[in-house]
Structures are given as structure tokens and as C-alpha cells.
Amino acid sequence: MPSPIRRESPAPTPRSQHISFDNFEADMRSGELRKNGSRIRLQAQPFQLLALLLQNSGEVVPRDEICSELSDGRYMLYSQLDENNSNIMLVSNFL
Secondary structure, eight states, X not given: OOOOOOOSSOOOOTTOSEEEETTEEEETTTTEEEEXXXXXXXXXXXXXXXXXXXXXXXXXXXXXXXXXXXXXXXXXXXXXXXXXXXXXXXXXXXX
């Protein structure tokens, strides 16, 4: 049985169009990510992963739930999820 999830900070509401964190701003409507005002190229699926995690800030989101949300009913391998996560980390750490 999973342990209860403690929320450390309030999660942005799903209606939030812009979510800011560190030097970044994610535009949920357009699917754009900006750092210090400059647009960062991020493919659609890695952005969807980032958006899902931002909308569930402070919560643990299980891999199966993430795969279900990102796959649109198709089968998604954990390796694909790992690749999306790596793309987000590369963009955030090296720009």
C-alpha cells in the first residue's frame, strides 16, 4: 500500500497557463519553455512530462501514471520515459 503523499508546496492549478520555477517559465497553453525569457527548444513529449510534474509539484507521480498520461492509450516503455526525463535534464542543466 502506498504511503500518503505530503505536499510540500501548493501545486499549480490545471488552469494555470504559466508556471515559473527557478529561471524558467513553462507556458502550458503554447507548450513553450523559456529560461530568463529566451525560448528553449523542447520536444512535445518531454514538455508534456515537465508539465505533468509541474502540475503535481510536491507530489510523487508513479511511473505507470506518467506513462499512462503521456502515451495517449499507446504502450510506452520505461526507456522512452527515461529518455524524456533526460531531455528535460539536459535542457535545464546546460542552458
